[in-house]
Amino acid sequence: MVEPVRVNRRKFLLASGGVAAAATSAQFVPATLLAQDKPLPPFASFKSPEAMIVHSANTMETDREVMGAPPITPLNELFVRNNLPAPSEEIVADPDIWSVEFEGVAEPGSMTLGEMKKLGVESVAAVLQCSGNGRAFFDHETSGTQWAVGAAGNVFWTGVPLRRILTAMGGTLQQSGFVTATGGEELPPGIDPLTIMVERSVPVEALENALLAYEMNGEPLKVAHGGPVRFVVPGYFGVNNVKYVRKVALTENESGSKIQQSGYRLRAVGDSGGPSQPSMYKMVVKSWVTEPMRDVSTGQVLVQGVAMGGDSPVSSVEVSVDGGATWNAANLSGPNLGRFAWRPFSYLVNLEAGTHLIASRARNDAGEEQPELFEPNHRGYGHNGWRDHAIELTVS
Amino acid sequence: MVEPVRVNRRKFLLASGGVAAAATSAQFVPATLLAQDKPLPPFASFKSPEAMIVHSANTMETDREVMGAPPITPLNELFVRNNLPAPSEEIVADPDIWSVEFEGVAEPGSMTLGEMKKLGVESVAAVLQCSGNGRAFFDHETSGTQWAVGAAGNVFWTGVPLRRILTAMGGTLQQSGFVTATGGEELPPGIDPLTIMVERSVPVEALENALLAYEMNGEPLKVAHGGPVRFVVPGYFGVNNVKYVRKVALTENESGSKIQQSGYRLRAVGDSGGPSQPSMYKMVVKSWVTEPMRDVSTGQVLVQGVAMGGDSPVSSVEVSVDGGATWNAANLSGPNLGRFAWRPFSYLVNLEAGTHLIASRARNDAGEEQPELFEPNHRGYGHNGWRDHAIELTVS
Numbered sequence: 001m002v003e004p005v006r007v008n009r010r011k012f013l014l015a016s017g018g019v020a021a022a023a024t025s026a027q028f029v030p031a032t033l034l035a036q037d038k039p040l041p042p043f044a045s046f047k048s049p050e051a052m053i054v055h056s057a058n059t060m061e062t063d064r065e066v067m068g069a070p071p072i073t074p075l076n077e078l079f080v081r082n083n084l085p086a087p088s089e090e091i092v093a094d095p096d097i098w099s100v101e102f103e104g105v106a107e108p109g110s111m112t113l114g115e116m117k118k119l120g121v122e123s124v125a126a127v128l129q130c131s132g133n134g135r136a137f138f139d140h141e142t143s144g145t146q147w148a149v150g151a152a153g154n155v156f157w158t159g160v161p162l163r164r165i166l167t168a169m170g171g172t173l174q175q176s177g178f179v180t181a182t183g184g185e186e187l188p189p190g191i192d193p194l195t196i197m198v199e200r201s202v203p204v205e206a207l208e209n210a211l212l213a214y215e216m217n218g219e220p221l222k223v224a225h226g227g228p229v230r231f232v233v234p235g236y237f238g239v240n241n242v243k244y245v246r247k248v249a250l251t252e253n254e255s256g257s258k259i260q261q262s263g264y265r266l267r268a269v270g271d272s273g274g275p276s277q278p279s280m281y282k283m284v285v286k287s288w289v290t291e292p293m294r295d296v297s298t299g300q301v302l303v304q305g306v307a308m309g310g311d312s313p314v315s316s317v318e319v320s321v322d323g324g325a326t327w328n329a330a331n332l333s334g335p336n337l338g339r340f341a342w343r344p345f346s347y348l349v350n351l352e353a354g355t356h357l358i359a360s361r362a363r364n365d366a367g368e369e370q371p372e373l374f375e376p377n378h379r380g381y382g383h384n385g386w387r388d389h390a391i392e393l394t395v396s
Numbered sequence: 397m398v399e400p401v402r403v404n405r406r407k408f409l410l411a412s413g414g415v416a417a418a419a420t421s422a423q424f425v426p427a428t429l430l431a432q433d434k435p436l437p438p439f440a441s442f443k444s445p446e447a448m449i450v451h452s453a454n455t456m457e458t459d460r461e462v463m464g465a466p467p468i469t470p471l472n473e474l475f476v477r478n479n480l481p482a483p484s485e486e487i488v489a490d491p492d493i494w495s496v497e498f499e500g501v502a503e504p505g506s507m508t509l510g511e512m513k514k515l516g517v518e519s520v521a522a523v524l525q526c527s528g529n530g531r532a533f534f535d536h537e538t539s540g541t542q543w544a545v546g547a548a549g550n551v552f553w554t555g556v557p558l559r560r561i562l563t564a565m566g567g568t569l570q571q572s573g574f575v576t577a578t579g580g581e582e583l584p585p586g587i588d589p590l591t592i593m594v595e596r597s598v599p600v601e602a603l604e605n606a607l608l609a610y611e612m613n614g615e616p617l618k619v620a621h622g623g624p625v626r627f628v629v630p631g632y633f634g635v636n637n638v639k640y641v642r643k644v645a646l647t648e649n650e651s652g653s654k655i656q657q658s659g660y661r662l663r664a665v666g667d668s669g670g671p672s673q674p675s676m677y678k679m680v681v682k683s684w685v686t687e688p689m690r691d692v693s694t695g696q697v698l699v700q701g702v703a704m705g706g707d708s709p710v711s712s713v714e715v716s717v718d719g720g721a722t723w724n725a726a727n728l729s730g731p732n733l734g735r736f737a738w739r740p741f742s743y744l745v746n747l748e749a750g751t752h753l754i755a756s757r758a759r760n761d762a763g764e765e766q767p768e769l770f771e772p773n774h775r776g777y778g779h780n781g782w783r784d785h786a787i788e789l790t791v792s
Contacts, residue, residue, distance in 0.1 A: 068611070068614065070519075070552070070554065070611065070613075070614025070615075071519045071521070071552045071554070071613075071614060072468065072552060072613065072614055073614060074471075074613060074614045074615045075470075076615075077614075077615075117698055118695075118696045118697065118698050118744070119696075119744075120698065120727065120729070120742060120744055121698065121700070121729055121742055122729050122730075123466075123467045123729060123730040123731060123740060124731065125467070125731055156466070156467045156468060156731075158466065158467070158730075215464070215466065217466075217467075217468065217470060217613075218464065218466025218467060218468055218469060218470045218473075219466075219470045219472075219473075299514075300514045300515075301514065302513055302514050302516065302517065304517070331516065333516070333517055333518050333519060334518075334519040334554075335519060335520065335521055335552075335733060335734060337731060337733070338731060344519060346516060346517055348514070348515075348516055
């Protein structure tokens with residue numbers, strides 16, 4: 001039988017329980033132990049069960065073993081991460097009647113999706129990635145879903161550019177520092193809404209590329225991914241892409257919501273979150289190997305993976321089969337879908353018998369390169385260190 | 397109630413029967429009359445019933461009303477056209493063991509998909525289009541499926557470049573004029589195989605871009621689309637992309653199969669097919685409007701559609717809302733996915749009350765432009781005339 005390769009998911013194991021003993025004795029454990037046998041929740045029932053690791057009813061990860069190196073991620077394999085329970089499927093029955101309120105413009109008001117579309121539409125390919133993707137690779141204890149690499153995908157968004165809507169509403173007001181988007185989730189009564197609502201602010205420069213998106217990969221946006229209308233900021237971490245968006249405001253300050261003020265902040269381990277710390281806005285250069293994920297025979301091996309540049313295009317990817325001692329240029333084997341998209345890479349190599357640590361390292365046009373190591377941070381956000389993302393392959 | 401727009405599908409109606417009387421009295425008839433209430437066959441059960449017009453158990457078209465203008469076509473909306481009944485689903489259980497025979501090379505032999513992948517993989521976006529797409533728009537009687545615009549889609553193929561395989565097999569033999577691919581369908585006994593087998597030859601220059609494809613849109617290739625392995629020639633009409641490919645040969649001459657010798661030949665109405673006539677190889681510049689497909693109110697209207705350049709990139713698309721009297725530049729609203737892909741376009745226009753004939757006209761980098769009219773040919777292949785592809789919209 002072919003053995004699965006070993007990846008560093010110690011923290012994942014500790015969090016999911018049951019095999020903690022194994023995890024304490026070895027850093028690398030079989031990845032197949034980790035797929036939990038939870039059923040998919042109804043709102044994500046269109047996902048392929050073989051492709052998804054179901055962490056909870058609101059968090060599902062693409063299994064690295066089936067991720068492959070696709071130009072775009074099939075919808076039935078794309079991760080799901082909801083901060084609150086998803087609304088009813090009824091809200092996507094007629095997307096064109098979904099109404100969004102716009103504030104902080106010369107002529108504030110509401111527009112339905114049907115009305116917005118008449119201002120013009122665009123499509124863009126972009127990585128969708130949770131801030132906590134890679135959390136499982138940190139050594140320190142972190143709360144939150146123990147994502148490995150599968151809280152990320154590359155999708156086509158189609159929507160109405162925010163700048164067209166703002167123009168139609170008479171333009172933005174001068175003092176705006178942020179674009180603040182409010183989600184349409186139903187909030188439980190008796191709780192201060194600010195402590196629970198999904199309302200995120202991004203720097204006003206983000207409106208350059210922001211979309212009110214209604215299609216993903218050419219299909220109407222599903223509830224699991226924020227349909228009927230999602231606020232999408234290409235190049236920014238997932239949390240900034242507010243689902244079921246019901247309000248977009250140009251605001252002087254950041255939202256007072258907890259998810260903005262103290263959540264999604266990069267901070268030292270042990271520190272509390274607060275507004276002075278960096279917020280999880282722009283994504284950074286990153287790559288990871290996705291194949292082979294099973295041990296192989298000696299001879300020619302095709303190493304594959306995906307690489308993203310953050311908000312600058314991927315310029316090159318290197319692969320190491322000796323744990324970073326030497327590096328070789330990989331082939332960018334998939335199409336260039338623009339600066340916000342990921343790009344599949346592949347590298348052909350002859351491997352001799354033994355154990356090989358296979359790593360990838362991406363660079364972008366801005367000259368940024370994946371680091372070998374990534375400093376711990378309290379919530380385990382933004383890990384892009386190549387060493388922890390490497391896989392250990394046995395060739396025999 | 398909003399009325400569907402009228403499109404020229406007279407021949408379609410005559411062929412599908414039942415409403416022929418209406419068709420004789422008016423060139424334009426409601427498109428919704430045409431969707432047939434046949435169930436999807438099992439091998440295409442993953443298709444969205446709302447998206448597909450089921451012509452037969454082997455031919456299903458994407459409904460123009462749901463096609464939209466996506467960067468890529470979702471798999472559950474992509475047309476299906478099989479020349480023979482599809483093989484069992486068992487053949488896609490383990491794609492890597494599918495074996496293909498290679499001939500006409502220095503060292504002929506077989507390779508499994510698993511072995512081929514070790515030579516390197518690539519992804520490319522390309523239009524997949526049946527030779528008969530647009531057949532319903534011809535005025536003369538044609539046999540064959542009465543496709544309107546929906547026997548076309550834009551997909552990502554991932555596969556092993558044929559040129560890599562040929563190199564691994566010692567290179568091609570000098571006298572080869574064609575690449576001949578043989579499908580893996582089971583042939584009924586007692587019939588001369590040449591009269592029924594799917595074996596197509598393309599000019600040897602096609603090997604430059606040909607792939608042995610095993611994924612479509614990042615998913616393993618389904619039986620309905622030729623999985624586990626399909627011979628794909630980007631830029632060429634669908635029939636040349638041989639499904640379940642079991643043999644690829646560099647040959648001096650074209651295949652002796654009927655589908656090559658007399659089928660898929662451009663010929664005058666009434667003529668028999670033969671090898672001296674042009675074969676349906678490269679696709680040509682073409683576009684069509686897909687929205688709005690329902691009558692609209694006066695005011696701003698977003699016209700959308702898709703445009704392809706054949707084997708040269710789309711350089712521009714124009715839209716006319718007055719039946720071709722005047723033309724205006726459309727916006728290329730989707731990403732540029734390369735020369736073989738289609739490109740969504742959109743055009744914002746204020747429409748006054750009345751009837752408008754909405755047409756689109758694409759140009760490619762080679763300077764080719766869609767003609768207004770397209771000469772009839774016996775089998776109704778290759779229609780790219782813009783006038784017949786126009787839609788009649790009532791604005792009130």
